[in-house]
Amino acid sequence: MSLPVSIIIIFSTVLLLALSGFTLRLRHKYMRRERELETARAALERAHEILRGRVEELEGGGAVASVRATVRQASPATDIEKLRQRVEELATRLSQANEELETFSYSVSHDLRAPLRSIDGFSRELLIGYAETLDDKGKHYLTRVREATRRMSELIDDMLNLSRLSRKAMRRTSVDLTAIIEAVAAEAEERAEGRRIEWTIEPELRAYADPQLIKIVFENLIGNAVKFTASPSGARIEIGREGDALFVRDNGVGFDPLFAQKLFAPFQRLHGNEFEGTGIGLAIVQRLIHRHDGRVWAESAPGRGATFRFTLGGAEQESP
Amino acid sequence: MSRILLVEDNEDDIELTLIAFRRQQLANDLIIARDGQQALEILHGTPSRPAQPLPVVVLLDLKLPRRDGFEVLDAIRAHPHTRLLPVVVLTSSAQERDRLKTYKLGANSYIVKPVDFEQFLEAARQIGMYWLMLNTAPPDPEGNGHAAAAP
Numbered sequence: 330m331s332l333p334v335s336i337i338i339i340f341s342t343v344l345l346l347a348l349s350g351f352t353l354r355l356r357h358k359y360m361r362r363e364r365e366l367e368t369a370r371a372a373l374e375r376a377h378e379i380l381r382g383r384v385e386e387l388e389g390g391g392a393v394a395s396v397r398a399t400v401r402q403a404s405p406a407t408d409i410e411k412l413r414q415r416v417e418e419l420a421t422r423l424s425q426a427n428e429e430l431e432t433f434s435y436s437v438s439h440d441l442r443a444p445l446r447s448i449d450g451f452s453r454e455l456l457i458g459y460a461e462t463l464d465d466k467g468k469h470y471l472t473r474v475r476e477a478t479r480r481m482s483e484l485i486d487d488m489l490n491l492s493r494l495s496r497k498a499m500r501r502t503s504v505d506l507t508a509i510i511e512a513v514a515a516e517a518e519e520r521a522e523g524r525r526i527e528w529t530i531e532p533e534l535r536a537y538a539d540p541q542l543i544k545i546v547f548e549n550l551i552g553n554a555v556k557f558t559a560s561p562s563g564a565r566i567e568i569g570r571e572g573d574a575l576f577v578r579d580n581g582v583g584f585d586p587l588f589a590q591k592l593f594a595p596f597q598r599l600h601g602n603e604f605e606g607t608g609i610g611l612a613i614v615q616r617l618i619h620r621h622d623g624r625v626w627a628e629s630a631p632g633r634g635a636t637f638r639f640t641l642g643g644a645e646q647e648s649p
Numbered sequence: 650m651s652r653i654l655l656v657e658d659n660e661d662d663i664e665l666t667l668i669a670f671r672r673q674q675l676a677n678d679l680i681i682a683r684d685g686q687q688a689l690e691i692l693h694g695t696p697s698r699p700a701q702p703l704p705v706v707v708l709l710d711l712k713l714p715r716r717d718g719f720e721v722l723d724a725i726r727a728h729p730h731t732r733l734l735p736v737v738v739l740t741s742s743a744q745e746r747d748r749l750k751t752y753k754l755g756a757n758s759y760i761v762k763p764v765d766f767e768q769f770l771e772a773a774r775q776i777g778m779y780w781l782m783l784n785t786a787p788p789d790p791e792g793n794g795h796a797a798a799a800p
Contacts, residue, residue, distance in 0.1 A: 439712060442741040442764055447661035450766040454668060482764040489743075 427496070434492050441485055449478040480607075484596070487609035491595060495616050499539045501643065506534035506543070506575070510568050513547045517555045524564065526555065531569030536641050542617045543641075549610040550577040550637050556604055557581035557635065574638040583629040592627055614639075653780065654680050654704040656688040656721060657739075658713050665766070666708075669773030678781065680704065685716030689724050692731050703734055706780040709756075711740045711747060719750060726755045733787035737776065 452474045455463070463471070510530050518526055536543065551566065558564030558581035567578040582600070584592070591597050595612035614637075618625040622642025629635035653675070657663050663681055670676045682688035688707070694700030707725070711718035718738065725731045737758040738751045748759050760776070763769045 439740070439742045439744075442762075443659055443662065445764045446665065446741070446762060446766065446769065449764060450661070450665040450668070450769065453766045479765065 430492065430496075434489055437485060437489060442482065445478050445482050445485075449475055452478070483607055487607050488595075491609055491613055491616065494542070494545065494613055495620070497542070499542065499620060501537055501539050501621070504536050504538050504540045504543060506536050506538075507532055509540065509544050510534070510547055510551070513544065513551050514566070514568075517548075517551050521555050524555075524559070526558070526564045526566060529565070529567040529569070534570055534575070536575070537643055538621055538641055542620065546614050546617050546639070547577070549614045553610060553637075554579035554581065554635075556606070557583075557600075559604075571638070574640050576636055576638045578634065578636040580634040583631050583633050583635045584627075585631055586629060589627050589629070593625070652678050652680055652702075652704040653777070654682060654688065654691060654707045656682045656685065656707060656713065656718070657710045658683050659710070662710075662762070665769065666773060669770045670777060672770060673774050673777045675777045675781065678777075684714045685718065685721040687715075688721050689716065692725065692734070693728055700730065703731065705784070705786050706735045706737055706776075708737050708739045708776070711738060711742060711751070719754060722751060722754045722756060735780065735784070735786070737780070739776075 452471045456468060456471050456475075460468075507530060514528050514530065518524075518528075547568075551568070554566045554577055555564065558566065558579050565580045567576075569576060584600075593611045593615040596608045597612075598606070598608040615625055618639045618641070623640040625637065625639035627635060627637045653670075655663070655666060657666065663683075667676055667679065670679050680691065682691055688709075690698075691701060692703065692707075709718045709721060713721070716724075718740070722736055722738075725734055725736060735757045736755070737760060738747075738756045739760050739762060740747065741762050743761045751759055760772060763772060
């Protein structure tokens with residue numbers, strides 16, 4: 330073995346040792362960083378859990394979105410304590426916002442109703458007590474005043490209802506959907522007074538959901554299906570599951586798909602006065618589906634019926 | 650004497666209630682208190698003026714100036730003279746917490762004032778009918794033989 334070769338061997342051994350020492354140190358450093366990351370991640374997760382709990386209790390909307398955005402943006406390197414404080418602070422603000430909302434709902438229900446009663450009451454007194462002095466046009470205007478009053482009263486009730494359902498505590502459990510749907514369908518048919526409706530309801534549908542809230546979802550979707558199939562040809566309403574989504578399908582008037590997204594905005598109506606209602610039903614449906622971490626969408630073409638589909642999140646927790 | 654004490658601050662509501670009771674020929678039976686303090690003075694009297702005979706029922710609004718409906722109800726139940734007096738809460742509020750609170754304080758009934766005036770008239774008719782004709786007043790809790798009784 331020549332000298333240069335041994336030198337090379339020694340040199341490379343030293344180099345190898347040095348390198349492996351370096352890698353070990355690097356590895357050690359990396360592992361420590363990884364542990365730090367892990368701790369940070371766990372803390373973040375805890376913070377996220379706490380926050381989720383708060384959010385569950387509180388009203389949705391801008392404040393919640395802001396908290397969610399904060400949690401999403403936070404990198405593991407963020408100072409956890411700072412983040413915790415921020416979460417606390419936002420939770421407090423959410424709680425305040427919720428209280429303000431309560432007060433607002435209260436004031437709406439009490440203070441806005443009182444003047445409506447006066448408008449309706451005195452209009453009626455004019456119509457009846459002064460029937461002889463009023464001409465037909467005068468009576469017609471007063472009737473319009475009373476009609477508008479009734480409508481405003483409905484809108485207030487609907488708004489309060491939407492706000493109440495958004496705040497109502499959720500209790501998810503394994504639910505016999507078919508039983509709920511059948512009960513809702515029976516009630517809807519009774520209200521439809523003798524109209525012929527052909528129902529197809531999938532048996533043994535189950536979901537992990539809040540039974541009361543999911544019932545309200547079906548009341549609105551089935552109620553709409555019944556309402557918008559009021560044609561002489563006979564209504565067909567089908568409820569079942571396709572893939573991950575539950576659906577309610579009807580053969581009614583349908584809607585222009587251009588407006589499919591608008592459907593779910595409160596008080597948004599795509600049809601004229603030939604169909605009654607304030608346009609709150611689908612807004613309620615969307616809120617309730619969102620509260621179940623799901624999504625809802627609709628498909629239709631004018632005159633070709635409509636299909637409403639929705640998913641429910643958290644299905645992995647569904648008990649067998 | 651069969652009388653109804655209406656505790657209400659909203660002049661429109663007072664007038665509409667009067668219209669409704671006039672329809673039932675009951676307007677003369679209505680005494681009006683425009684705030685909670687005044688209601689309690691009518692029921693419990695003041696140092697300068699003794700309490701008037703008790704009405705058969707109190708129709709109590711919740712949102713009132715000075716002392717609100719909850720305070721009035723609480724004071725009615727706390728006073729030996731009026732602790733059995735029938736109190737009907739008549740309010741615009743359909744809030745669950747108001748219902749709970751007033752029933753806990755001992756309200757006998759809770760009626761949400763309908764916005765629709767036809768329904769309001771009907772509610773007034775039934776209230777008048779029930780409390781003035783049908784219901785029998787409680788005996789005086791102090792055992793003095795209560796003045797108010799069904800005719």
